[in-house]
Amino acid sequence: MSHFTVMVRLPASVRRDEIESAVGAMLLPYKEAGCGDRDPPELKKYLQFEEDEDGSLDRETGKRGYWRNPNQKWDWWLIGGRWTGSVPVRPGAESGSGEPGLMTQPNRSTVKADYCRISGIDFDALALEGRADADTFWVEWQRFVAGEKFAVFQGPRHTALDLGLIECKDADELTGKEWKTIKWAQPLKAGVDRFDVLKNTTEAEFRANHADHFNPIRPYAILDERGWREPGPMGWFGCSGATPETRRAIAEGFMPWLRGGNQEDWVVLVDCHI
Numbered sequence: 001m002s003h004f005t006v007m008v009r010l011p012a013s014v015r016r017d018e019i020e021s022a023v024g025a026m027l028l029p030y031k032e033a034g035c036g037d038r039d040p041p042e043l044k045k046y047l048q049f050e051e052d053e054d055g056s057l058d059r060e061t062g063k064r065g066y067w068r069n070p071n072q073k074w075d076w077w078l079i080g081g082r083w084t085g086s087v088p089v090r091p092g093a094e095s096g097s098g099e100p101g102l103m104t105q106p107n108r109s110t111v112k113a114d115y116c117r118i119s120g121i122d123f124d125a126l127a128l129e130g131r132a133d134a135d136t137f138w139v140e141w142q143r144f145v146a147g148e149k150f151a152v153f154q155g156p157r158h159t160a161l162d163l164g165l166i167e168c169k170d171a172d173e174l175t176g177k178e179w180k181t182i183k184w185a186q187p188l189k190a191g192v193d194r195f196d197v198l199k200n201t202t203e204a205e206f207r208a209n210h211a212d213h214f215n216p217i218r219p220y221a222i223l224d225e226r227g228w229r230e231p232g233p234m235g236w237f238g239c240s241g242a243t244p245e246t247r248r249a250i251a252e253g254f255m256p257w258l259r260g261g262n263q264e265d266w267v268v269l270v271d272c273h274i
Contacts, residue, residue, distance in 0.1 A: 010026070033047055086112065213251045
């Protein structure tokens with residue numbers, strides 16, 4: 001299982017009380033068949049029958065197999081969810097919140113929301129928060145490079161992997177020209193040492209190449225009337241087909257996508273599960 005964020009853009013003409021149903025209609029073509037709530041009849045037009053001798057006998061085709069959505073992305077979703085209260089909004093903006101995720105507190109802030117008109121986003125607050133997050137990463141990255149050990153699931157390593165500042169290699173893949181390597185405590189294959197290979201970068205290069213990554217509302221995927229865009233298919237346990245290059249492309253394109261077009265359109269931050 002994995003949770004990830006999708007920002008859904010809805011036309012300005014959608015009424016506030018229509019947002020949830022409009023999001024559902026936009027997400028429907030990407031639902032995994034046979035998972036979560038009972039599949040609505042409208043899903044059928046997006047499915048394909050795949051023959052499988054181990055599958056059940058399908059009355060429509062007279063063959064064994066199952067119906068599958070080739071574009072499946074999720075099996076259930078919530079507006080807000082684990083990321084409720086992530087979008088900074090200006091006081092008085094037309095906005096609102098959905099439901100909190102498991103073990104997540106409801107959003108009670110008047111300046112944070114899960115959905116709003118684009119014109120209501122506090123872009124100044126967004127920029128300040130993004131710069132602060134980038135500053136924190138850079139300081140921790142310098143400590144990591146210097147050899148500081150961080151607790152599991154803490155520190156800058158996961159972000160550095162996303163940015164392409166770390167590449168993981170086995171000992172036999174090393175060339176001897178690496179700038180810096182950190183040996184894993186536990187190798188993936190018995191008898192074969194594995195390493196984090198760190199990339200040397202200056203602060204100026206980091207700011208120029210990776211600032212967009214730290215946008216606090218940058219979602220994993222975006223969805224509008226033109227369809228679904230993501231850096232790579234999302235799999236289980238947060239593993240995806242994204243690469244540093246595809247992540248960077250999505251990150252760099254996010255603000256132009258958001259600031260382009262009708263600024264009275266709605267954007268809705270959705271917690272998707274697969």
